[in-house]
Amino acid sequence: MEEKNKEKPKAVALLSGGLDSTLAVKLMKEQNIDVKAIAIKTPFCDFDCGHGCGFKVKEVAEKLDVELKTFYLGDEYLEMLKNPKHGYGSGMNPCIDCREMMFNVAKDYMQEIDAKFIITGEVLEQRPMSQNPRALKIIEQESGLEGKVLRPLSAKHLKETEAEKTGLVKREQLLNIKGRTRKNQIELAKNLGITDYPNAAGGCLLTDPQFARKAKDLFKHIEKPTLNDTELLKVGRHFRMNNKSKLIVGRNKEENDVISSLALPDGLLLEVKDYTGPVALLYGNYDENVIQLASSIVHRYSDAPNDEECVVITNNNNNLKEIFASLITDEQLNSYRI
Numbered sequence: 054m055e056e057k058n059k060e061k062p063k064a065v066a067l068l069s070g071g072l073d074s075t076l077a078v079k080l081m082k083e084q085n086i087d088v089k090a091i092a093i094k095t096p097f098c099d100f101d102c103g104h105g106c107g108f109k110v111k112e113v114a115e116k117l118d119v120e121l122k123t124f125y126l127g128d129e130y131l132e133m134l135k136n137p138k139h140g141y142g143s144g145m146n147p148c149i150d151c152r153e154m155m156f157n158v159a160k161d162y163m164q165e166i167d168a169k170f171i172i173t174g175e176v177l178e179q180r181p182m183s184q185n186p187r188a189l190k191i192i193e194q195e196s197g198l199e200g201k202v203l204r205p206l207s208a209k210h211l212k213e214t215e216a217e218k219t220g221l222v223k224r225e226q227l228l229n230i231k232g233r234t235r236k237n238q239i240e241l242a243k244n245l246g247i248t249d250y251p252n253a254a255g256g257c258l259l260t261d262p263q264f265a266r267k268a269k270d271l272f273k274h275i276e277k278p279t280l281n282d283t284e285l286l287k288v289g290r291h292f293r294m295n296n297k298s299k300l301i302v303g304r305n306k307e308e309n310d311v312i313s314s315l316a317l318p319d320g321l322l323l324e325v326k327d328y329t330g331p332v333a334l335l336y337g338n339y340d341e342n343v344i345q346l347a348s349s350i351v352h353r354y355s356d357a358p359n360d361e362e363c364v365v366i367t368n369n370n371n372n373l374k375e376i377f378a379s380l381i382t383d384e385q386l387n388s389y390r391i
C-alpha cells in the first residue's frame with residue numbers, strides 16, 4: 054500500500070464508524086487522497102457506531118482499506134468536562150470543547166505523519182451545538198486549524214479550504230449536504246456501494262438526559278472524579294445518600310458483576326442474605342446511619358418479604374458484617390434517587 058500511496062497527498066480523517074465519516078473517507082479516496090484514519094474514544098462515547106467504541110470502527114477502516122490509529126482521551130477529558138469553556142448542550146455534552154480536543158489530537162497526528170489536512174464527516178446543521186457555522190469556526194480557530202479542515206459532505210456550504218485552493222482536492226466533486234435528515238447520505242451510500250452502516254446517530258452518553266443527571270451530580274459532589282467514578286455512572290440505580298456518599302444498586306447480574314469489580318478499597322458492598330437481590334456499592338464518606346439507610350434500599354430491591362426485616366451482608370475488603378434492615382418507603386426512596 055505504501056508504494057501505491059507514495060505520490061498521494063496525505064490527510065487525517067476522524068473516523069467514528071458511523072455513516073457520515075465513512076462517506077467522507079470514501080469521497081476523499083475517490084479523489085486520490087491517502088487517508089490515514091484516527092478514532093478517538095472518550096470515557097462517554099461510543100460515537101455513532103452503536104456497537105461500542107472501537108468495535109465497528111476497526112471493521113469500517115478495514116473495509117475502506119485505510120490505516121487506523123486509535124486515541125483515548127481520559128483524565129484530561131474529565132478535567133475539561135468539569136468546566137468546558139463553551140458550556141454544555143442539552144445534556145452534559147460539552148460538544149465544542151470536546152471537538153476541539155479531538156481536533157487537537159488530529160492536528161498532532163497530522164503534523165507527525167506530515168499530512169496536509171484533516172477530513173471529518175461533519176454535516177452542517179446536523180447537530181445543534183457543534184455543527185452550526187459559528188461552532189465550526191470556533192473549533193477550527195481554537196485548535197489552530199483554520200483552513201485545514203475539509204468536510205466533504207458539506208464543503209459547498211463552507212469556505213474553501215487550503216486543500217481545495219491548492220488543488221489537492223477538487224471542490225466541484227464535493228457535496229452540499231446540510232441538516233438533520235440522512236436521506237442524502239443514504240442515497241450516496243447506495244451509490245458508493247456502502248450497505249452495512251449503523252441506523253441512527255448518537256452514541257454519546259453525555260447527551261442522554263438520565264445519564265447527564267447522574268454525571269452532573271457526580272461533578273457537583275466530587276472535586277476530581279476519576280475514570281472509575283465515570284464507569285460506575287454507566288451502571289445501576291443511583292442514590293445520593295448525603296453530600297459525601299452515594300449508593301449504586303445493580304439492576305441485573307451483569308451490572309452486579311461490574312459494580313463488584315469497580316469497588317475500591319474504601320467502598321462497601323451490600324447484599325441481602327438468604328434471598329435473591331442486587332449487589333450495591335456504597336462509597337464516599339459514610340457512617341453507620343448511612344449504612345443502615347443503604348441496607349433498607351438494598352432490601353427494597355431484593356426478594357426478601359416487604360413486611361419483615363432482612364439481613365444485609367456488608368463487605369469492605371472481605372471484612373464481612375451482618376445487619377438487620379427494614380424496608381425503605383417509596384417516598385423516602387425517591388427522595389434519595391438521582
Ligand code: SF4
Binds near residue numbers: 148151152259260
Ligand atoms: S456528542 Fe458532543 S460531547 Fe459527545 S462525543 Fe460528540 S461532540 Fe463530544
